[in-house]
Amino acid sequence: MTTAPDARTPSDAALTDRRNFIRFLAASPVLTPSAVSALVGALSAGASSGALAQSYDVLRAPQQKAVDGVITAPEQALNVFDFEPAAKKALPPAHYGYLASGVDGDETLRLNHEAYDDIAIRVRRLIDVRKIDTSVTLFGETFSTPIMLAPVSSQGAFHAEAEAAVARAAKVKGNNFILSTVGSTSIEDVIAERGGPCWYMLYPTDDWSVTEALVKRAEAAGAPAIVLTVDRQGGRNTETLFRFRRDDTRDCKGCHAGGFANEVSRKPMFDDLDVSKVTNLYGTGMTWEFVDRLRKIVKGKLVLKGIVTREDAEIALKHGVDAIIVSNHGGRAEESLEPTIRALPEVVAAVDGKIPVLIDGGIRRGTDVLKALALGATAICIGRPYCWGLAAFGEPGVAAVLAILQREFETIMKQVGATRIAEITKDSVMVRA
Numbered sequence: 001m002t003t004a005p006d007a008r009t010p011s012d013a014a015l016t017d018r019r020n021f022i023r024f025l026a027a028s029p030v031l032t033p034s035a036v037s038a039l040v041g042a043l044s045a046g047a048s049s050g051a052l053a054q055s056y057d058v059l060r061a062p063q064q065k066a067v068d069g070v071i072t073a074p075e076q077a078l079n080v081f082d083f084e085p086a087a088k089k090a091l092p093p094a095h096y097g098y099l100a101s102g103v104d105g106d107e108t109l110r111l112n113h114e115a116y117d118d119i120a121i122r123v124r125r126l127i128d129v130r131k132i133d134t135s136v137t138l139f140g141e142t143f144s145t146p147i148m149l150a151p152v153s154s155q156g157a158f159h160a161e162a163e164a165a166v167a168r169a170a171k172v173k174g175n176n177f178i179l180s181t182v183g184s185t186s187i188e189d190v191i192a193e194r195g196g197p198c199w200y201m202l203y204p205t206d207d208w209s210v211t212e213a214l215v216k217r218a219e220a221a222g223a224p225a226i227v228l229t230v231d232r233q234g235g236r237n238t239e240t241l242f243r244f245r246r247d248d249t250r251d252c253k254g255c256h257a258g259g260f261a262n263e264v265s266r267k268p269m270f271d272d273l274d275v276s277k278v279t280n281l282y283g284t285g286m287t288w289e290f291v292d293r294l295r296k297i298v299k300g301k302l303v304l305k306g307i308v309t310r311e312d313a314e315i316a317l318k319h320g321v322d323a324i325i326v327s328n329h330g331g332r333a334e335e336s337l338e339p340t341i342r343a344l345p346e347v348v349a350a351v352d353g354k355i356p357v358l359i360d361g362g363i364r365r366g367t368d369v370l371k372a373l374a375l376g377a378t379a380i381c382i383g384r385p386y387c388w389g390l391a392a393f394g395e396p397g398v399a400a401v402l403a404i405l406q407r408e409f410e411t412i413m414k415q416v417g418a419t420r421i422a423e424i425t426k427d428s429v430m431v432r433a
């Protein structure tokens, strides 16, 4: 059937306009051939109408100059990396160092992202992908996107509105949010700001009565899942943080006076708790017996965060765990040189579909999200990128990071011909040796 010109739908008209505009660009005497090809590439990449609109907006908008190459507004960001220099500029050196740091030489941190380059994407053609559905269902709750927010402690160190700003941004796009035990905001406030439940990440401490109280409070507030982080038992050497601390002229002792009670005095989840018997938040001597004990008091779902081997995944199944997050704490736990995306397949194979497997570490692009899902993850989490957005611009910064990742993810999802998450399979990628 042919369509008369005067019967064009708005999207047909937009397409024709786009073609004419690209022709105009190509003929333009003021643009070099490489500039034309970059612009055409950017416009053509706009697979979704949102992306396309954004591309045009960039061309039409008044010139907003980045200062010294650093963006000054979230709208200027072309990708999530653009937020890191802006966060660095906004934060005192020690706080930026805390966010940026890995351990030892930061090699695992680096590899977490770089390992995604070893995976190529197998695109498919001639599939109608104008309408796609990015929703995932986890523990009976449907989220509009598989992009979730990993627990990051002390977000008050990055922005005055801390986790409240993050929860508001997460609400807009329906991203799941995991609140850290040592967050700067209470779970009740986060749930109120998000307008829905969030998961609660537990550092249990070495006092069981405190563990119990934290779990009870989180569940009473409405957390459907408790996420036990198991990868911080050995201590760590955060050299990058130590180096940035040297450039910070403030007196850090004002806030970090030492001693557990002092350290958690600005962490609302510990309000009204007797922490006099707690000596340690991390190195608590946890074993699988602890997981059993916790399993008995957790009424909802129990998730283990920090599993990276087939062996531990198999044991986790035997201990009644409901999901695993493959994580090395964003390269902040140990310098293993094992990026999480490389650990994912063995964990997925061990679990054999019995429970969901999530992953975090180094995810910076929509293509990274797709690759992780293709290799068997049910959902993914990001840590630093949303904190860069928070530190640089507060809630709008977080919202922009989430929107960029979502847009990139939808674009590549369409390019592999997937109209829903289940259609992203191992055939969507090719792992290079």
Ligand SMILES: Cc1cc2nc3c(=O)[nH]c(=O)nc-3n(C[C@H](O)[C@H](O)[C@H](O)COP(=O)(O)O)c2cc1C
Residues within 6 Å of the ligand: 098, 099, 100, 112, 150, 151, 152, 153, 180, 181, 182, 201, 229, 305, 327, 328, 329, 330, 331, 332, 360, 361, 362, 363, 381, 382, 383, 384, 385
């Ligand atoms: C500043 C910072 C604080 C973190 N705090 C916690 C925490 O309290 N609990 C936890 O389980 N993981 C914590 N993580 C690890 C994240 O949950 C996540 O595993 C990691 O950031 C993912 O890697 P990415 O930053 O490369 O996205 C923290 C990470 C950063 C960068």
